[in-house]
Amino acid sequence: MDLLIEGLKKAIEMLISGDPEIFEITWLTLKVSLTAVLVSTFIGIPAGVILGLISFPGRRFVLILINIGMGLPPVVAGLWITMLLWRSGPLGSFSLLYSPFAIIMAQILVSLPIIIGLTCSAFQQIDEKMLLQIKSLGATRLQTVGLLVREVKIAILAAVIAGFGRVIAEVGAAMMVGGNIRGETRILTTSIVMEVSKGNFDVALALSFLLMSLAFFITFLLTNLQQRN
Amino acid sequence: MNPMIRLEKIQYAKKDRTILSIPSLSITQGEILGMMGPNGAGKSTLVKILSCLQTPTSGKLYYKNEELSVSRIPLEQRRKWAVVLQQTLIFDTTVFQNVAAGLKIRRVAKSIIKEKVDYWLEQFGISHLAKKNAKLLSGGEAQRVNLARALILNPEVLYLDEPFSALDYPTKVKLLKDFKAIIKNTETTTIFVSHDVTEIQFMTDRLAILMDGKVQQIGSTADVLNNPNPYTASFIHDMSLHIE
Numbered sequence: 372m373d374l375l376i377e378g379l380k381k382a383i384e385m386l387i388s389g390d391p392e393i394f395e396i397t398w399l400t401l402k403v404s405l406t407a408v409l410v411s412t413f414i415g416i417p418a419g420v421i422l423g424l425i426s427f428p429g430r431r432f433v434l435i436l437i438n439i440g441m442g443l444p445p446v447v448a449g450l451w452i453t454m455l456l457w458r459s460g461p462l463g464s465f466s467l468l469y470s471p472f473a474i475i476m477a478q479i480l481v482s483l484p485i486i487i488g489l490t491c492s493a494f495q496q497i498d499e500k501m502l503l504q505i506k507s508l509g510a511t512r513l514q515t516v517g518l519l520v521r522e523v524k525i526a527i528l529a530a531v532i533a534g535f536g537r538v539i540a541e542v543g544a545a546m547m548v549g550g551n552i553r554g555e556t557r558i559l560t561t562s563i564v565m566e567v568s569k570g571n572f573d574v575a576l577a578l579s580f581l582l583m584s585l586a587f588f589i590t591f592l593l594t595n596l597q598q599r600n
Numbered sequence: 601m602n603p604m605i606r607l608e609k610i611q612y613a614k615k616d617r618t619i620l621s622i623p624s625l626s627i628t629q630g631e632i633l634g635m636m637g638p639n640g641a642g643k644s645t646l647v648k649i650l651s652c653l654q655t656p657t658s659g660k661l662y663y664k665n666e667e668l669s670v671s672r673i674p675l676e677q678r679r680k681w682a683v684v685l686q687q688t689l690i691f692d693t694t695v696f697q698n699v700a701a702g703l704k705i706r707r708v709a710k711s712i713i714k715e716k717v718d719y720w721l722e723q724f725g726i727s728h729l730a731k732k733n734a735k736l737l738s739g740g741e742a743q744r745v746n747l748a749r750a751l752i753l754n755p756e757v758l759y760l761d762e763p764f765s766a767l768d769y770p771t772k773v774k775l776l777k778d779f780k781a782i783i784k785n786t787e788t789t790t791i792f793v794s795h796d797v798t799e800i801q802f803m804t805d806r807l808a809i810l811m812d813g814k815v816q817q818i819g820s821t822a823d824v825l826n827n828p829n830p831y832t833a834s835f836i837h838d839m840s841l842h843i844e
C-alpha cells in the first residue's frame with residue numbers, strides 16, 4: 372500500500388514540476404502514434420473500400436491475410452521491420468533502424484490491417500439496395516463511394532479508433548526497432564517497461580498517467596467526431 | 601404515338617429460372633402506365649430493368665427510338681430518370697439533405713437546391729421535418745421523403761414502385777391528387793406499380809397485368825379492369841372484391 376501511495380505522490384510531483392524529459396517522451400509518443408495512425412488511415416480506408424465493394428480474383432485470399440494481420444503479434448512485426456532495416460537487410464543502407472521512423476513503420480504494420488479489415492467489413496455490410504438507390508440518383512462511382520462513406524461513418528471511425536488503440540498500447544515492436552534510446556526513440560510504453568524493470572515505480576506511474584491521458588484525449592476526440600449529430 | 605421507352609425480347613433469369621420474359625412493351629411519351637400483379641410476379645424486376653438499374657440477361661431497350669447498351673448506360677442518360685424503389689432507403693442525414701441528394705450529385709448551385717428542396721418539402725407536407733434526421737421518420741414520412749427526392753429531379757421518366765404503400769388514407773388521397781396534377785402538368789412519362797386498385801384507377805391511363813414474369817394483359821385501365829382475359833380474370837376478380 373505504501374508503495375502505491377508513495378508512488379502516486381511522487382508521480383504527481385513529477386507531473387506538476389514539468390520534468391522536460393517526460394514531456395519530450397510524451398511529445399514523441401504523440402508524434403509517432405499519430406503519424407502511424409494517419410498513414411494507416413489514408414491507406415487503410417481506400418483499401419478497405421476497394422476490398423469491401425469490388426470483387427476480384429484472389430479477394431478472399433487477401434481478406435484472409437488481412438484478418439491474420441489484425442492479430443499480428445507486435446513482436447513479429449518488430450522482427451520483420453528489424454530484418455528489413457538491418458545493416459545488411461534490403462533497406463539497410465538508409466540506416467533507419469533505431470529511429471522514430473522505424474517505430475512508425477512497425478506501428479503502421481500492426482494498425483493497417485485493423486483499419487483495412489474493419490473498413491472492409493463495414494462496406495460489405497451495406498445493403499445492396501442502398502447501392503441501387505444511390506445509382507438511381509445518378510451518382511458517379513466516386514460520388515457513390517462518398518455517399519457510402521457517410522453511411523458507414525461510425526464504423527469507419529471505429530476502425531480508426533481501434534487502430535489508434537493498437538498503436539498507442541504497442542510496446543514490443545517499438546522496443547525492438549526503436550531501441551528505447553534516450554532522447555531519440557524513447558516513447559511512453561518503452562520507458563514504462565524500462566522504469567518498471569529498474570524498480571522505479573513512481574516514474575513508471577507518472578508515465579502511465581501520461582500514456583492513459585493521451586489515449587483518453589485522442590479517443591475522446593475521435594469518439595466525438597464519430598457521434599456527431 | 602411516340603414511344604418513349606420500348607423493350608424488345610427482354611429476358612431476366614436467375615439460376616436457370618426465368619423471372620421475367622417480355623417479348624415487347626412500349627411506353628408512350630407523357631402517359632402513366634400502371635402495373636399490377638401478384639407478389640413475385642416480377643414488377644420490381646421490370647422497373648429496375650426499365651430504369652437500367654439491373655442488366656437483363658438478354659434483350660434490347662430503346663429510349664426515344666435509340667437503342668441503349670443495357671450493360672453500360674451513360675450517366676447523362678440515367679440522370680434523366682428518377683426511381684422510387686419499393687424499399688425506402690433513406691440516407692443517415694437530415695430530411696433536407698436526403699431530398700437534396702440527387703441535385704447535389706448533379707452539382708446544382710446551393711441557392712437553387714435550397715429553393716427546390718423547400719418547394720418539394722412543402723408539396724409533400726414535410727417542411728416541418730426538414731432538419732430532422734431522416735432515420736427517425738415514420739414509414740409514411742420516409743416514403744414522402746423518398747418521393748420528394750425523386751420528383752425534385754424533374755425527370756423525363758419517373759419509375760414508381762409502390763410509392764404510396766405506407767401512407768395513411770387522407771395523406772394518400774391528397775398526395776394522389778397533387779401528384780397526378782404535377783405529373784400531368786409536366787408531362788412526365790410515368791411507370792406506376794401498385795397493389796391498390798383505387799390508386800391505379802385514379803392515376804393511370806393504361807394498365808399492364810404482370811403474372812409469372814409475363815405481361816398477361818395490357819390496355820386502357822378501365823378496359824383491363826372491366827374486361828379481364830382468361831389469364832387475368834381470377835386475379836382481377838379477387839382484387840375487385842374489396843372495392844364492392
Ligand SMILES: Nc1ncnc2c1ncn2[C@@H]1O[C@H](COP(=O)(O)OP(=O)(O)OP(=O)(O)O)[C@@H](O)[C@H]1O
Pocket residue numbers: 614619637638639640641642643644645646686
Ligand atoms: N436477386 C435475385 N435473386 C433471386 N431471385 C430473385 C432476385 N430478385 C428477384 N428475384 C425473384 O424474382 C421474382 C420477382 O421478384 P420481384 O421483386 O420483381 O416481384 P414483385 O412483382 O415486385 O413482387 P412484390 O409485389 O412482392 O413486390 C421473385 O420470385 C423473386 O424471388
Ligand SMILES: [Mg+2]
Pocket residue numbers: 643644645686761
Ligand atoms: Mg415489388
